[in-house]
Amino acid sequence: MTRTDAAPLTAGGLMAEGTALLKAAGVGESALNCGWLLASALRADRLSLLADRGRAVTASEASAFRKFLARKASGEPLAYIIGSQPFCGLTVKVDPRVLVPRPETEELVDLALDFIRGYAPGSSGPVHVLDFGTGSGAIALALAAGCRSALVTAADKSREALDCAEGNARDLGSAGRIRFVEASEVKDCGGPFDLIVTNPPYIPSGVIPGLDMEVRSEPLLALDGGPDGLGVAARIIEQAPEAVKKGGALFMEIGDTQARAVSGMPDRRRWKVSVLKDLCGKSRFLRAVRK
Ligand SMILES: C[S@@+](CC[C@H](N)C(=O)[O-])C[C@H]1O[C@@H](n2cnc3c(N)ncnc32)[C@H](O)[C@@H]1O
Incomplete structure (x- = not known):
């Protein structure tokens, strides 16, 4: 040299x-x-x-x-640059059309899979699951991978997100067990379902401008839960009684300050409600079992 x-x-x-x-x-x-x-x-x-x-x-x-x-x-998210995010042992492709799936949502999937294991013991039929607000398809893909009997409907209001999710399902060999639906209401997704698993947008609109650049790079539709953050969550809970079979359940990820408000929404005559914590000890998941 x-x-x-x-x-x-x-x-x-x-x-x-x-x-x-x-x-x-x-x-x-x-x-x-x-x-x-x-x-x-x-x-x-x-x-x-x-x-x-x-x-x-x-x-x-x-x-x-x-x-x-x-x-x-x-300030671009790492996952968008490298094009994928690990989720429940799967490699999920992501880009600016979709939210980058988070570790706490892996815990939501685990809770749902635990519920399915104890659900209708002895039954050999399919378990019909709705992933409402599927984004990249992460929840739907992980449920399909984790439960061979799951038939999943993956719904989103965003056509672009559904295109991403469908690509992931093809790549991961799950396309045959996931049906994709463009819908903005649970009542338009078919059903009834044994289970609804959902991570809706739950950030209050006014908080979003103050978030890190990385989070603000993600689709607004995936973040913005309206003035109090609870707009989409409330619509899901309102429509869930007709969409979930008796004995079935609704699992929803929520913001860590929203437990009191969200757990007050389901009608206690129709639902057995609990709030579960994430691994950081924060109240993070609504579990409502249909009576
Ligand atoms: C927080 S992201 C969750 C994405 C993915 N399930 C996850 O956990 O990574 C919320 C998703 O809900 C979708 N969404 C927002 N409002 C909706 C509505 N009214 N109906 C259906 N989907 C909606 C967004 O497009 C976005 O994909």
């Missing part, structure tokens, strides 16, 4: 460069984010890269990585 040659590009060198750049831009967990971006740019396994810091990187790989870094530094 002559004195004028640039130092060879290596995975370790780009990791150091990228981590410093993200840190300077105020991105939290800068090394972790950088590792994901580098792995994606190099189409390599993230953990193997950590162990192979001397791995040579081509100029075009480095250029792709630096473009990813710039997007992350400007």
